[in-house]
Each structure stands twice: as structure tokens, then as C-alpha cells.
Amino acid sequence: MPEQTSNAMGTTAPAIPAGLLPDAAYYAGLGLSSIHEKVLAGERLSPEDGLALYHCPDPVAVGALAHHVRTRLHGDAAFYVVNRQINYTNVCVNGCTFCAFRRDDDSQAGAFRLEKDDIMARLAAARKSVLRLDEMHMVGGCHPTLPLSWFEDILRSIHSSWPDLPLKAFTPVEIEHFSRLEGISTLEVLQRLKAAGLVMMPGGGAEIFDEDLRAQICPHKADATTWLRISGEAHSLGLKTNCTMLYGHLETLEHRIDHLCRLREQQDKSGGFTCFIPLPFLTENSRLKLPEERLGPQRGLDQLRTVAVSRLMLDNIPHIKAYWIMMPPKLAQTALWYGADDLDGTIVEEHIGHMAGSSAAQGMTIHELEQMIRQSGFRPVRRNAVFATVAQGEAH
Ligand code: V47
Numbered sequence: 242m243p244e245q246t247s248n249a250m251g252t253t254a255p256a257i258p259a260g261l262l263p264d265a266a267y268y269a270g271l272g273l274s275s276i277h278e279k280v281l282a283g284e285r286l287s288p289e290d291g292l293a294l295y296h297c298p299d300p301v302a303v304g305a306l307a308h309h310v311r312t313r314l315h316g317d318a319a320f321y322v323v324n325r326q327i328n329y330t331n332v333c334v335n336g337c338t339f340c341a342f343r344r345d346d347d348s349q350a351g352a353f354r355l356e357k358d359d360i361m362a363r364l365a366a367a368r369k370s371v372l373r374l375d376e377m378h379m380v381g382g383c384h385p386t387l388p389l390s391w392f393e394d395i396l397r398s399i400h401s402s403w404p405d406l407p408l409k410a411f412t413p414v415e416i417e418h419f420s421r422l423e424g425i426s427t428l429e430v431l432q433r434l435k436a437a438g439l440v441m442m443p444g445g446g447a448e449i450f451d452e453d454l455r456a457q458i459c460p461h462k463a464d465a466t467t468w469l470r471i472s473g474e475a476h477s478l479g480l481k482t483n484c485t486m487l488y489g490h491l492e493t494l495e496h497r498i499d500h501l502c503r504l505r506e507q508q509d510k511s512g513g514f515t516c517f518i519p520l521p522f523l524t525e526n527s528r529l530k531l532p533e534e535r536l537g538p539q540r541g542l543d544q545l546r547t548v549a550v551s552r553l554m555l556d557n558i559p560h561i562k563a564y565w566i567m568m569p570p571k572l573a574q575t576a577l578w579y580g581a582d583d584l585d586g587t588i589v590e591e592h593i594g595h596m597a598g599s600s601a602a603q604g605m606t607i608h609e610l611e612q613m614i615r616q617s618g619f620r621p622v623r624r625n626a627v628f629a630t631v632a633q634g635e636a637h
Contacts, residue, residue, distance in 0.1 A: 261309075262308075262309050268302065275290075280306045285556055288498050288502055294306075296494075303549045304580070308580060316620075318622045319583070320624045321584045321585070322586035322623070322626065323374055324374065324375065327378070330382050331351070331353055331596075332344050332346055337459035337462060339490060341597040342593045342596045363589075375407065375625035380411065389422070392434065396410070396438040397437050400437070407627060408438050408441070409440070410443070412444070412446035413446055413475075414445070414462055417467055427474060443483050444484040451465075451499060451500070458529060472484065476511035483516045483517070484514050488519060491531075501555060505556070516560035516583060516628070519548060519561075525597050525598025545572070549579040552579075553580070561581045563584055566591050569601060584614065588603070
């Protein structure tokens with residue numbers, strides 16, 4: 242039996258097997274002595290440390306540090322959720338240049354908008370096929386006319402049909418849009434949605450926080466300060482939320498580290514971020530054209546390194562997700578060894594990544610997710626939307 246250790250999140254996890262982490266001399270040779278020491282001591286890394294990890298020539302050594310932290314937090318557990326994604330519309334007023342999903346208005350080719358009955362039917366079918374859903378994940382474009390009451394009604398209907406189904410919906414960007422449409426504060430929007438049954442918010446819309454870059458890729462979207470403020474407001478109401486970073490487009494490594502540090506700072510203040518999801522930019526059907534050197538197979542290693550640096554920098558966020566829709570599933574499996582501890586879930590239907598070129602399936606079965614986790618050497622743990630454990634699996 243491996244030695245048991247208690248960790249910062251209050252759970253007990255087996256100690257990392259001795260010898261997996263390269264020794265101090267190896268990290269000294271890479272110029273990472275102080276980072277190695279800080280990681281072993283559980284101390285916070287600086288922005289400069291984050292950049293040094295990005296510049297380190299040995300990505301495996303960076304991954305081993307992240308794996309050490311991930312193991313300290315979660316042992317050999319790798320989480321997944323039996324969920325159903327719903328994109329209620331792709332009509333959006335924001336016009337972000339990277340987005341392949343959005344359409345200008347309801348009449349444009351490829352535009353869609355679900356009715357309440359469509360949403361209920363999708364959930365009913367998903368529940369029938371898996372017996373029980375542990376998360377409904379609903380997001381959409383910022384539609385120009387759909388009122389807040391439309392969303393409240395949908396949440397209430399779902400909640401009254403399936404009171405045990407945790408409802409995760411609406412990014413801070415959608416919350417800000419509802420507040421503008423209704424002429425009420427974002428806090429009031431959140432209070433109303435919570436009263437209608439919302440328990441969790443997904444982390445989309447954070448993109449990259451740097452103001453100059455935001456002006457280039459998403460000029461009309463809620464700005465960084467607003468995105469972070471709304472997350473904090475949600476936390477103050479007891480709603481848990483996730484957070485993301487869209488990377489691999491025009492940003493520099495400094496922008497990525499700045500983004501991670503702003504999330505970490507917000508988490509110090511409000512404490513409700515549950516999971517961080519680094520989202521590698523998928524380039525198909527996008528108006529944002531990247532220079533040649535930003536494309537190509539080397540992006541795989543960058544994705545693993547970004548998972549690892551995120552795990553190491555975000556010392557106050559419990560979970561890091563390798564989202565198998567945006568990362569190919571094989572890379573998501575590998576990411577479990579680079580600091581990730583969660584794979585998201587069964588999903589069933591997804592549009593944002595697929596319209597941008599994701600070649601992943603639309604959904605995965607529970608068996609496939611558990612196999613992915615077991616074949617990577619981890620123990621599957623089925624969780625719900627707020628990361629409460631639903632069922633523990635065996636490692637093999
Ligand atoms: O907000 C849009 C990003 C996000 C592209 O919280 C793109 O559990 C890559 O946030 N290439 C939506 N990314 C997805 C999201 C999410 C997904 C799964 C789980 C959770 C969670 C959150 O996708 C958007 C945007 O940042 N995105 N277009 C693209 N071409």
C-alpha cells in the first residue's frame with residue numbers, strides 16, 4: 242500500500258510513488274531548483290516561475306512536477322461526469338473573431354434556437370439512455386431578444402421534472418448580457434437564476450484577459466474585470482463556477498501567465514472556482530487567421546505543457562480538466578499525467594468545438610470514459626456538476 246498523505250483540499254491521497262519525480266540535481270541542471278523546492282514545499286509560484294516552466298526545454302520534467310501536485314491533491318483518482326450538453330442557440334451579438342459557432346441572426350444559414358420542448362426532449366432522452374444524469378451543462382450565444390424569464394422558465398421546468406439533476410448553465414458573459422437586456426444588475430440576474438434552480442456555472446467566455454488582445458479577438462464581449470467580478474458575485478451567492486483560458490491564437494506566454502495569475506487572485510478573494518479548463522484554439526471556420534508557425538503538430542506538446550503549468554500556478558483551484566472535445570481524446574488521456582484530473586463527461590451533443598474542427602465524437606459512453614481513465618493508469622471517479630462524488634471505481 243502506498244503511504245497516505247493528507248492534502249490542502251482535505252482529502253487523503255496516496256503519496257506519489259518514490260522515484261517518479263526527477264531528483265533535485267536534475268531540476269538544478271534545468272535551472273529550476275527554486276521551483277522544484279517550492280513545489281515540494283507546497284509554496285506559491287511567481288509569474289516568473291510560470292514563464293520559466295514554459296521555457297524549460299524538458300516538458301516531461303515540468304509534467305512530473307504537475308503530476309506531483311495533482312497526486313498530492315487527488316491521488317490516483319481521475320474524475321468524469323455523466324452529463325448532457327445543451328447549446329440553446331448560436332445566434333450571438335458578440336461577434337468574436339475566433340468563434341466558428343456563432344451566427345449574426347436567426348435567419349442566417351446554420352443559425353439555430355431550441356425551444357423549451359426541444360431542451361426537455363433532449364434531457365429526457367439522455368436520462369433514459371444512462372438511467373441518471375449528474376449534470377446538465379447549458380450555454381449559448383448572447384441572443385439579442387431572449388429574455389431572462391425564458392431562461393428562468395426553462396430552469397424551473399427542468400428542476401420540477403428532475404429535481405435531482407444539478408443544473409450548470411450560463412457563463413459570466415451570458416450573465417452580463419442578460420443584465421444589459423433587462424436593465425438590472427448582474428447580481429440580481431444571478432439571484433433570479435439561482436432561485437430558478439441554477440447551482441453551477443461553466444467557465445467559458447474568459448478567453449484571454451489581456452485588454453489589448455481582447456480588443457482584437459472579442460471586442461464586444463464582457464471585459465476581464467467584468468468576467469472576474471461576475472464570477473466573484475456568483476461565489477458570494479454560494480454558486481460554484483469554473484474558469485477557462487482560450488490559448489494558442491495571438492497571445493504570448495506572458496499573456497497566458499497573466500491570465501492564470503488573475504484567476505488565482507480572484508480565487509484568493511472569492512474561492513468558488515472548482516475547475517480550470519485550458520481550451521486550445523481550434524482553427525477551422527474561424528475569421529481569426531493564424532500565422533503558419535502557430536499551426537501544426539507541435540501544438541500537442543504545448544497543450545500538455547499548458548495543462549502542467551496551469552496545475553502548478555493555480556494552487557488554489559482544486560481541479561484541472563482535459564476537455565476531450567477540444568484536445569483529442571488521446572492527448573486528454575496523456576494530460577492525466579501532466580496535472581489534469583478530470584475529463585469532463587459523456588456530453589452527447591456538442592457544437593462549439595465541432596463547428597471549429599474538433600474531430601472527437603459527439604459523446605462518449607460511461608464505459609468509454611472509464612476505459613480511457615483505467616487505460617491511463619488512474620481510478621475512475623464519477624462526480625456530479627459540483628464535483629461531489631457519485632461513485633468510486635476500481636483502478637483495474
Ligand atoms: O467560451 C470558442 C471556447 C468555450 C473556440 O466549465 C473555443 O466545465 C477552442 O467553456 N476553439 C466554451 N475553443 C466551452 C467551455 C467549456 C467546455 C467544457 C466544460 C466547461 C466547464 C466549459 O469554448 C468558449 C470559448 O472560450 N471556444 N471557440 C474554438 N474555435
